[in-house]
Amino acid sequence: MPFGNTHNALKMKYASSEEYPDLSQHNNHMAKILTPAIYERLRSKQTPSGFTLDDVIQTGIDNPGHPFIMTVGCVAGDEETYEVFKELLDPIIEDRHGGYKPTDKHKTDLNPNNLKGGDDLDPNYVLSSRVRTGRSIRGFCLPPHCSRGERRAVEKMSVEALDSLSGDLKGKYYALKNMTDAEQQQLIDDHFLFDKPVSPLLLASGMARDWPDGRGIWHNDTKTFLVWVNEEDHLRVISMQKGGNMKEVFNRFCTGLTKIETLFKDKGTSFMWNGHLGYVLTCPSNLGTGLRAGVHVKIPNMSKHAKFEEVLKRLRLQKRGTGGVDTAAVGGTFDISNADRLGFSEVELVQMVVDGVKLLVEMEKKLEKGQSIDGIMPTQK
Amino acid sequence: MANNFARILSGKRNVGIMSLVGAGSLTAAFLLNREHVTAGAQVRRVYPASADYPDLRKHNNCMASHLTPAIYAKLVDKATPNGYTLDQAIQTGVDNPGHPFIKTVGMVAGDEESYEVFADLLDPVIKERHNGYDPQTMTHPTDLDSNKLKSGKFDERYVLSSRVRTGRSIRGLSLPPACTRAERREVEKVVVDALAGLKGDLAGTYYSLTHMTDQEQQQLIDDHFLFDKPVSPLLTCSGMARDWPDARGIWHNNTKTFLIWINEEDHTRVISMEKGGNMKRVFDRFCTGLKEVERLIQEKGWEFMWNERLGYILTCPSNLGTGLRAGVHVNLPKLSKDPRFTKILDNLRLQKRGTGGVDTAAVGSTFDISNLDRLGQSEVQLVQTVVDGVNYLIECEKKLEKGQDIKIPPPVRK
Numbered sequence: 001m002p003f004g005n006t007h008n009a010l011k012m013k014y015a016s017s018e019e020y021p022d023l024s025q026h027n028n029h030m031a032k033i034l035t036p037a038i039y040e041r042l043r044s045k046q047t048p049s050g051f052t053l054d055d056v057i058q059t060g061i062d063n064p065g066h067p068f069i070m071t072v073g074c075v076a077g078d079e080e081t082y083e084v085f086k087e088l089l090d091p092i093i094e095d096r097h098g099g100y101k102p103t104d105k106h107k108t109d110l111n112p113n114n115l116k117g118g119d120d121l122d123p124n125y126v127l128s129s130r131v132r133t134g135r136s137i138r139g140f141c142l143p144p145h146c147s148r149g150e151r152r153a154v155e156k157m158s159v160e161a162l163d164s165l166s167g168d169l170k171g172k173y174y175a176l177k178n179m180t181d182a183e184q185q186q187l188i189d190d191h192f193l194f195d196k197p198v199s200p201l202l203l204a205s206g207m208a209r210d211w212p213d214g215r216g217i218w219h220n221d222t223k224t225f226l227v228w229v230n231e232e233d234h235l236r237v238i239s240m241q242k243g244g245n246m247k248e249v250f251n252r253f254c255t256g257l258t259k260i261e262t263l264f265k266d267k268g269t270s271f272m273w274n275g276h277l278g279y280v281l282t283c284p285s286n287l288g289t290g291l292r293a294g295v296h297v298k299i300p301n302m303s304k305h306a307k308f309e310e311v312l313k314r315l316r317l318q319k320r321g322t323g324g325v326d327t328a329a330v331g332g333t334f335d336i337s338n339a340d341r342l343g344f345s346e347v348e349l350v351q352m353v354v355d356g357v358k359l360l361v362e363m364e365k366k367l368e369k370g371q372s373i374d375g376i377m378p379t380q381k
Numbered sequence: 382m383a384n385n386f387a388r389i390l391s392g393k394r395n396v397g398i399m400s401l402v403g404a405g406s407l408t409a410a411f412l413l414n415r416e417h418v419t420a421g422a423q424v425r426r427v428y429p430a431s432a433d434y435p436d437l438r439k440h441n442n443c444m445a446s447h448l449t450p451a452i453y454a455k456l457v458d459k460a461t462p463n464g465y466t467l468d469q470a471i472q473t474g475v476d477n478p479g480h481p482f483i484k485t486v487g488m489v490a491g492d493e494e495s496y497e498v499f500a501d502l503l504d505p506v507i508k509e510r511h512n513g514y515d516p517q518t519m520t521h522p523t524d525l526d527s528n529k530l531k532s533g534k535f536d537e538r539y540v541l542s543s544r545v546r547t548g549r550s551i552r553g554l555s556l557p558p559a560c561t562r563a564e565r566r567e568v569e570k571v572v573v574d575a576l577a578g579l580k581g582d583l584a585g586t587y588y589s590l591t592h593m594t595d596q597e598q599q600q601l602i603d604d605h606f607l608f609d610k611p612v613s614p615l616l617t618c619s620g621m622a623r624d625w626p627d628a629r630g631i632w633h634n635n636t637k638t639f640l641i642w643i644n645e646e647d648h649t650r651v652i653s654m655e656k657g658g659n660m661k662r663v664f665d666r667f668c669t670g671l672k673e674v675e676r677l678i679q680e681k682g683w684e685f686m687w688n689e690r691l692g693y694i695l696t697c698p699s700n701l702g703t704g705l706r707a708g709v710h711v712n713l714p715k716l717s718k719d720p721r722f723t724k725i726l727d728n729l730r731l732q733k734r735g736t737g738g739v740d741t742a743a744v745g746s747t748f749d750i751s752n753l754d755r756l757g758q759s760e761v762q763l764v765q766t767v768v769d770g771v772n773y774l775i776e777c778e779k780k781l782e783k784g785q786d787i788k789i790p791p792p793v794r795k
Binding site: 007008009010011014015018019020021022049050054058061062147148149150152153177203204208209210211213 | 425426427428429432433434435436439463464465468472475476555559561562563564566591617618622623624625627
């Protein structure tokens with residue numbers, strides 16, 4: 001949408017080599033995988049809704065990347081993007097998701113009963129627990145490509161579904177453009193409010209167009225279940241609470257998601273999902289489960305230990321600062337979450353977080369007492 | 382009308398209804414009295430116009446003032462022959478509601494034909510922005526004969542520097558919001574080839590943004606020539622910063638008095654400048670340089686986008702006509718403190734800015750003073766306005782120095 005599906009006709013007047021982007025300064029997954037030959041084969045294609053190859057890769061061209069962090073460098077404009085441009089996206093997915101092959105199958109498991117333990121992470125160390133994912137509504141274009149009419153339709157359907165939730169999931173929707181100052185301040189204080197993206201990674205994809213039209217935040221009355229509408233994805237779903245009861249967080253997460261999905265099915269639509277890629281989202285990095293389960297945990301000793309990174313790697317965990325991705329940790333408190341998204345089920349990923357964080361806390365306690373952690377080093381998961 | 386685009390979403394996605402731009406009563410009526418614009422590509426639409434109409438209630442820009450639901454519905458299925466659409470043209474105005482005190486334009490052109498295909502919206506926007514200039518009835522005078530300029534040498538005790546700038550677009554290639562990488566590279570090639578043919582005091586060198594050495598970059602920064610990737614959302618939301626810095630660059634002559642930006646907000650921005658008050662020489666060089674570049678591109682079969690109705694065609698409607706801003710940095714310590722300063726400038730059709738350019742504050746009492754108008758007056762007329770106006774300001778300053786009183790001049794134009 002940003003540069004129009006009709007645009008492709010104009011480009012085809014020029015040779016592929018004349019249109020090929022200059023990626024010599026670039027370090028992202030797209031730049032690693034794209035070749036002039038692939039560009040030539042794919043540039044005449046577009047999805048049924050008109051999303052083109054250049055639409056897919058524009059963000060990766062405009063953002064060469066960071067020498068140490070590998071960004072994805074491409075987005076999907078609709079569900080069909082992953083089919084029409086699979087020649088480019090399959091290798092990117094394989095590179096980003098630990099060798100996931102085009103023939104691999106992804107399992108979805110949102111049965112919280114399958115999670116073992118998770119209700120007893122030590123609250124003296126684990127300050128808060130959170131699980132988030134995203135969902136896309138089948139039949140609508142994704143944020144980089146959607147028209148205003150589509151985005152508003154996504155909002156309308158989502159709010160209708162959310163408004164019919166009951167019990168401890170009962171809540172309220174706050175549209176960004178209609179929010180009062182008082183509501184806005186409360187949402188900021190609750191750390192719920194998302195703002196117009198400033199990251200050029202997101203802006204260059206076109207997902208911030210028409211801000212704040214069609215965007216909003218829904219949360220339940222107890223402030224433990226939160227949905228973002230039309231930010232980077234159609235829906236971002238978050239379950240969170242203070243303390244270490246990840247089991248309860250995951251229970252609510254699964255219950256809420258399943259209920260919302262049922263409500264959508266009743267209205268004749270569903271979430272974008274398939275047996276190979278799992279849940280389909282805007283950024284290829286969020287395919288599969290789209291799930292990030294994490295805790296804020298106090299591990300000042302462990303985080304200074306020489307083997308900290310190695311332990312995280314073996315546990316398939318990732319650290320971030322408590323401000324989220326790309327922030328630094330404050331005072332030894334880290335955000336620890338699963339590194340994977342695709343190729344493992346939701347239950348498996350949350351299990352890794354639960355087991356891994358339990359071990360990290362155990363290690364922290366040992367280090368506090370001056371003991372060694374060598375005896376309890378984990379094996380590679 | 383044959384617009385059968387209405388479709389209520391049923392939950393299943395099929396290919397959207399195609400709405401054809403082409404020979405049809407709607408297009409024909411619309412193109413009466415215009416140059417013929419051939420049919421554009423199909424615009425894929427799934428929702429009725431009312432569902433896609435933007436929410437402009439908090440907006441204060443020229444586009445928002447004139448885009449009614451009726452005009453939106455009329456134009457939203459149309460595309461230029463290159464495929465540029467209304468939604469693309471207005472995106473920057475939708476994304477940037479504007480400032481309560483500054484009225485931005487809020488839309489851009491993706492190609493020359495945008496000004497025809499979307500005339501129902503652009504004509505009223507142009508009329509508002511350009512002080513009542515009606516593109517449907519008026520013609521714009523182009524005059525680059527700098528010999529006609531009278532006086533034009535300022536008192537250098539007051540005027541520190543003189544500058545004239547404009548833009549030019551290469552006909553047949555899309556404008557920065559819409560151009561493909563190949564088109565942008567073609568613009569660069571056409572212009573750089575032409576500039577390589579300049580001789581004498583116009584001979585110079587091109588510095589591509591992609592290939593610049595660190596040293597070259599530092600020199601260009603020191604000379605205050607280097608432009609950087611735009612950060613203003615007014616510009617980035619239009620799509621003109623895509624693929625940065627591919628095919629962008631700066632050319633300047635050896636004496637650093639004639640400078641061209643390639644593929645920034647327009648295909649080219651042309652600047653003639655020097656220290657001191659010799660606006661005549663600055664304008665002479667400006668006209669000579671522009672005509673020489675035009676001759677050189679014509680040798681290769683290219684030309685600038687221009688028509689009688691709108692003059693030189695540029696990306697932003699605010700720069701139509703001459704696209705010209707002629708200005709000086711002038712020191713007016715007493716006059717700038719006089720309460721009549723603003724009114725004097727208004728009547729002289731002049732605008733003040735800080736010496737950092739648009740939206741900066743003045744430092745000390747040195748101001749950037751330039752023409753307000755762009756369209757409806759020729760280049761010679763506008764530079765004459767600046768010459769006459771700045772001379773008047775200097776006279777006022779001198780009077781105030783001597784303790785004499787000054788007069789607000791009568792308005793030079795309607």
